Amino acid sequence: MTEMSTNAFKDNVSKALADDKLQFAMTETGPRFIAKRTKAREALPEFDRLRDQARDIKDHVLDHLDIYLETYEAKVKETGGHVHWAETPDDARAAVLEICRKANAKMVTKGKSMISEEIDLNKHLEENGITPVETDLGEYIIQLRNERPSHIIAPAVHLTRDQVEADFRRVHTHLDPKRDLTEIPALVEEARGVLRQKYLAADVGITGANFLVAETGTSIIVTNEGNGDLTQTLPRVHIVLASIEKLVPTLEDATTILRVLARSATGQDFSNYTTFSTGGRREGDPDGPIEYHVILLDNGRTNVLGTEFQDMLRCIRCGACLNHCPVYNAVGGHAYGWVYPGPIGSVVTPALVGIENARHLPNASTFCGRCEEVCPMRIPIPKMLRHWREKEFERHLQPASMRWGLGVWAWVAKRPKLYRRATAIAARVLANQAHGKGRLKKVPLAAGWTEIRDFPAPQGKTFHQLWKERRR
């Protein structure tokens, strides 16, 4: 797996913009996702009211999180399951490894889990002689390439079919080299055949969890492929990787949030497979796992509670903010340099790895506000990005020239008369410089902008001047 490169964001972006394959793959990504969500939303008149309720459910949970966690844990135990609390990624990895060792596991199959990425589980399993096999098609592809997911729900969205074909030919050497893999269905069928044997042979199945239900001690996964279900049904042991904020009170509450999840993510009314798992195999059950374990990971989330960043814990990882983000759609997910890309990633990553390790991310936004507009959980992402920028400033993480510039600007901006006079002069001078062309090739102190594009010239008057004129 690639190392964390959140602080190399600017270099990552330059590379991403120069990567033709990536740019080709990303061309249609945003527009397609956006069209699907819009259609699903328009087909359900209650959609926005459901979003309000979804938000309120999670707010209620976060305000009572200690009690919901205890209630949930007691219920899991009552149904014969095991709960493992993990403060750090190390704790979580150790707990998974111990369960796998007790099960004498040689191979584990895995459903899609962002927590698995967050704790870098595959590497740890491999180092300890256990082979992890990702079974979600997108995750399988990026595992073959030793990459991270570039999107929360579409991990291989940055790739084109010919890249996938090349990977399959490289890895599936037991198959006829002359086979035709030019069409996407042929690629899917090949992965189906290869992975089917893995499900049947695996000793342990690991999945994530979209929700944990306190009422019943249930974990919920949502998939379209059915890979999560084969992963958790066929092996003897099922391990669920979840973080503490996944709690919801009741089945009714889970249902409400499920109604906004798929619509926001893929534009489906409901995902193909929504699966509720409670404990291990019951007496008389002809199939299903014998053991059921839940890993409850904190990894910095409790530090967010009660702060201006608490709302990020409502996130249900649908990816709508990524799909609607002009920055994400231009550079793809890998540029963000860690597990969670896009607008929500720029909010979550600094919280989990420290702002000093992710200081560029809160700046990777035009503040256009579409992320907040489409968020099913109504998370005020732009507001939180601003809070991170403030933290960045407070901790002196920006270069001296930027701090100095901001200082000068703030000094002037706090003196309205001076500010108006200075901006009026600047607007007039710049307008004259443009010689009526409406744009400038060079502006003092703005080389960072004008190196790659012209600067739109002011029209000679400031907003304040126009406001005054028109009110008259």
Next chain:
Amino acid sequence: MNAREAILGRVRARIPRGPEGSRREAVERRIAGRPRNLIPERGQGGIEHRIRVFTEMMLAVGGTVEIVDDVNEVPHAVSVYLRDGNLPAQVRRGADPVLAKLPWHRGGTLEVTEGPAADADRASITRAFAGIAESGTIVQISGADNPTTLNFLPEAHIVVLESAALFASYEEAWTKLRALMGEGNMPRTVNMISGPSRTADIEQTIVRPAHGPKNMHVIIVR
């Protein structure tokens, strides 16, 4: 201090502190009362409306639906469905008593076996615990009579859905489940299934199937 105490301690230190008793009571009240939230109107209406919406939604996600008047017509319908799909006249079912008692001889040469699915099985038949009109969703619950693998391993998944179990919304299925299992109890697995398996992971192009069934055929018994 172990991880559990450390995590719970940090949560308690950071969230708004009301009196402990009243916070606990708020949680208990919510779980015991399990209030229903907003339920969309889409699925709500008489049985004909529910059948119509369910069918529309199931077709939209690539499944198929047929309607029979009597459950005893199911064996024949299954045999025709398999023949038309060029599948062998073999189907795997669980021990569900309704399915077990069907007049399978009416399916002609149809061979019916009982038990969890094996990799080689091409077709399975299950009896739905519920159907949800709102999104064209089938609800299956695991148990001695209902192996979960039947929903996922075979290429064709045939589902018998009795109209009395075809609800407008998921909430009604929860009510039915609580009546069966008791408050707060769940079977090992509840599967909500909306159409055959699919993926859009390569170039956002929808392909069916991914890892699960290629076809989902719902026989609604009116």
